[in-house]
Amino acid sequence: xxxxxxxxxxxxxxxxxxxxxxxxxxxxxxxxxxxxxxxxxxxxxxxxxxxxxxxxxxxxxxxxxxxxxxxxxxxxxxxxxxxxxxxxxxxxxxxxxxxxxxxxxxxxxxxxxxxxxxxxxxxxxxxxxxxxxxxxxxxxxxxxxxxxxxxxxxxxxxxxxxxxxxxxxxxxxxxxxxxxxxxxxxxxxxxxxxxxxxxxxxxxxxxxxxxxxxxxxxxxxxxxxxxxxxxxxxxxxxxxxxxxxxxxxxxxxxxxxxxxxxxxxxxxxxxxxxxxxxxxxxxxxxxxxxxxxxxxxxxxxxxxxxxxxxxxxxxxxxxxxxx
Amino acid sequence: xxxxxxxxxxxxxxxxxxxxxxxxxxxxxxxxxxxxxxxxxxxxxxxxxxxxxxxxxxxxxxxxxxxxxxxxxxxxxxxxxxxxxxxxxxxxxxxxxxxxxxxxxxxxxxxxxxxxxxxxxxxxxxxxxxxxxxxxxxxxxxxxxxxxxxxxxxxxxxxxxxxxxxxxxxxxxxxxxxxxxxxxxxxxxxxxxxxxxxxxxxxxxxxxxxxxxxxxxxxxxxxxxxxxxxxxxxxxxxxxxxxxxxxxxxxxxxxxxxxxxxxxxxxxxxxxxxxxxxxxxxxxxxxxxxxxxxxxxxxxxxxxxxxxxxxxxxxxxxxxxxx
Numbered sequence: 001x002x003x004x005x006x007x008x009x010x011x012x013x014x015x016x017x018x019x020x021x022x023x024x025x026x027x028x029x030x031x032x033x034x035x036x037x038x039x040x041x042x043x044x045x046x047x048x049x050x051x052x053x054x055x056x057x058x059x060x061x062x063x064x065x066x067x068x069x070x071x072x073x074x075x076x077x078x079x080x081x082x083x084x085x086x087x088x089x090x091x092x093x094x095x096x097x098x099x100x101x102x103x104x105x106x107x108x109x110x111x112x113x114x115x116x117x118x119x120x121x122x123x124x125x126x127x128x129x130x131x132x133x134x135x136x137x138x139x140x141x142x143x144x145x146x147x148x149x150x151x152x153x154x155x156x157x158x159x160x161x162x163x164x165x166x167x168x169x170x171x172x173x174x175x176x177x178x179x180x181x182x183x184x185x186x187x188x189x190x191x192x193x194x195x196x197x198x199x200x201x202x203x204x205x206x207x208x209x210x211x212x213x214x215x216x217x218x219x220x221x222x223x224x225x226x227x228x229x230x231x232x233x234x235x236x237x238x239x240x241x242x243x244x245x246x247x248x249x250x251x252x253x254x255x256x257x258x259x260x261x262x263x264x265x266x267x268x269x270x271x272x273x274x275x276x277x278x279x280x281x282x283x284x285x286x287x288x289x290x291x292x293x294x295x296x297x298x299x300x301x302x303x304x305x306x307x308x309x310x311x312x313x314x315x316x317x318x319x320x321x322x323x
Numbered sequence: 324x325x326x327x328x329x330x331x332x333x334x335x336x337x338x339x340x341x342x343x344x345x346x347x348x349x350x351x352x353x354x355x356x357x358x359x360x361x362x363x364x365x366x367x368x369x370x371x372x373x374x375x376x377x378x379x380x381x382x383x384x385x386x387x388x389x390x391x392x393x394x395x396x397x398x399x400x401x402x403x404x405x406x407x408x409x410x411x412x413x414x415x416x417x418x419x420x421x422x423x424x425x426x427x428x429x430x431x432x433x434x435x436x437x438x439x440x441x442x443x444x445x446x447x448x449x450x451x452x453x454x455x456x457x458x459x460x461x462x463x464x465x466x467x468x469x470x471x472x473x474x475x476x477x478x479x480x481x482x483x484x485x486x487x488x489x490x491x492x493x494x495x496x497x498x499x500x501x502x503x504x505x506x507x508x509x510x511x512x513x514x515x516x517x518x519x520x521x522x523x524x525x526x527x528x529x530x531x532x533x534x535x536x537x538x539x540x541x542x543x544x545x546x547x548x549x550x551x552x553x554x555x556x557x558x559x560x561x562x563x564x565x566x567x568x569x570x571x572x573x574x575x576x577x578x579x580x581x582x583x584x585x586x587x588x589x590x591x592x593x594x595x596x597x598x599x600x601x602x603x604x605x606x607x608x609x610x611x612x613x614x615x616x617x618x619x620x621x622x623x624x625x626x627x628x629x630x631x632x633x634x635x636x637x638x639x640x641x642x643x644x645x646x
Binding site for chain 1: 349350351352354355356357370372373375376377414434441442593596597599600601602603633634637638640641644645646
């Protein structure tokens with residue numbers, strides 16, 4: 001399938017990715033959420049926070065590393081990331097026994113930096129605006145392969161395995177909600193869901209304070225927001241912007257987008273801890289914030305919210321869970 | 324299989340239970356825990372906190388209600404419980420469309436009482452010593468079936484499905500750790516594990532402050548502790564004592580028992596939230612407390628800790644997660 005000049009990821013790409021990641025990524029269950037009383041839109045949570053790196057990113061990263069040639073892979077891998085992709089690439093590299101360099105912005109939560117180091121990677125802390133250029137420098141110097149956080153078909157196909165699992169576990173799904181930032185997650189999920197169940201809807205949920213994707217989809221072209229603006233949201237994993245590749249997927253396959261406030265995100269973190277017994281980072285809880293606070297903007301029916309990650313500092317978690 | 328005068332639950336009972344509960348109980352994954360660095364005893368968590376009632380109890384309760392005759396079941400069900408079994412019976416009753424009366428001690432965490440009511444059951448609050456007698460009174464008055472929290476083969480067989488799933492997902496498991504109180508969970512799990520992999524070990528973990536099972540296994544007979552003593556532990560779901568039936572399973576099938584302190588339980592709750600992104604109630608975290616703080620007392624090898632439940636008040640959770 002393609003749109004304009006860009007080839008979209010196919011269901012075959014995603015099915016192949018699913019075979020590669022089996023045994024490394026956890027096959028997360030769909031968790032029915034009987035606490036929600038909205039009988040016209042029952043909720044299931046897809047808890048990607050339970051992955052060994054605490055986020056869905058292991059799917060795309062592992063698929064991308066697996067797709068390298070043996071020779072390429074042996075020289076190692078490089079990634080730049082606000083955190084969860086970093087852990088994912090480090091984890092995948094160690095699974096293959098190859099070196100990893102991870103370029104991380106200085107303001108990244110400490111728990112994410114420590115986790116990345118614990119997976120055996122060399123962590124390079126840089127000012128937020130320099131992470132991409134530094135990653136390219138290291139890749140050139142070491143001859144290592146750069147594994148981008150979202151702008152690659154192999155990464156998108158890996159994230160799309162979440163969509164396969166949703167359709168397999170809940171064939172009657174009507175609506176899938178996913179956080180959006182760089183767009184790797186929603187691009188893959190939408191490619192899978194629309195291929196297998198074209199009448200199901202896929203909606204993006206984005207923080208108001210990093211609402212560039214909503215602005216872009218409205219404008220019909222990519223609209224850039226200054227990084228200083230995007231950095232305002234507590235959802236530190238949702239501060240990237242789509243690439244040509246992910247934006248093409250979003251325009252072709254995503255049915256709609258809603259934005260959520262910071263308070264709504266905080267409320268969703270509390271809901272997930274107290275009602276579904278899941279620790280979510282603010283970025284990961286964004287889809288649930290959309291469900292809880294913007295139901296009237298969304299289609300009705302069996303709804304799956306992807307909880308995309310659960311990595312946050314103990315201090316931040318404690319603050320967020322204040323009753 | 325039987326020991327003395329008591330028939331133990333069989334693997335056939337447990338396999339039949341697994342077929343009954345499929346589609347109601349969540350098939351929980353085994354979560355690898357790369358944060359633990361003990362290479363001689365890698366850890367997986369079995370997160371029963373993710374069940375729709377927040378605890379493993381749905382397995383036994385649903386199996387027991389499913390085993391009633393249609394006529395029996397239509398008259399409704401009664402349960403007495405410190406909380407999680409209450410929710411489980413209420414949930415199972417609603418799934419079958421029959422009434423439920425739940426007798427709950429007055430000091431039960433509010434979140435558990437509210438959850439039980441939310442599943443459509445009538446909640447009867449009584450002093451802690453009276454819950455069993457009141458449940459029997461209601462059963463007689465209404466002609467309803469009493470679903471005991473642990474002292475019944477159908478309940479034990481339901482809980483045993485956890486053991487089936489562990490062996491299916493990790494055939495190389497060496498050690499299974501489970502919290503112990505009334506003993507329904509460990510009896511069922513041990514019956515499954517020992518039938519399918521006799522060389523795997525099943526260990527019980529118990530709060531020191533409610534250490535009656537450890538005392539009983541040491542004495543070779545059931546030793547009763549006053550309820551006032553057992554109520555001292557923060558693990559409010561582990562204040563029951565074994566029955567003849569569950570103690571017979573424990574004597575025949577459980578390889579060992581360790582006890583954990585209150586501080587070790589609190590530490591395990593923090594570990595689970597911050598490292599594995601799971602909300603555990605103190606009772607549910609007890610097995611992980613044993614792994615983290617008593618490794619030298621346990622066999623080595625691939626270890627699965629059953630996180631049995633995650634229902635606790637938001638205030639208690641917030642207090643426990645103070646860094």
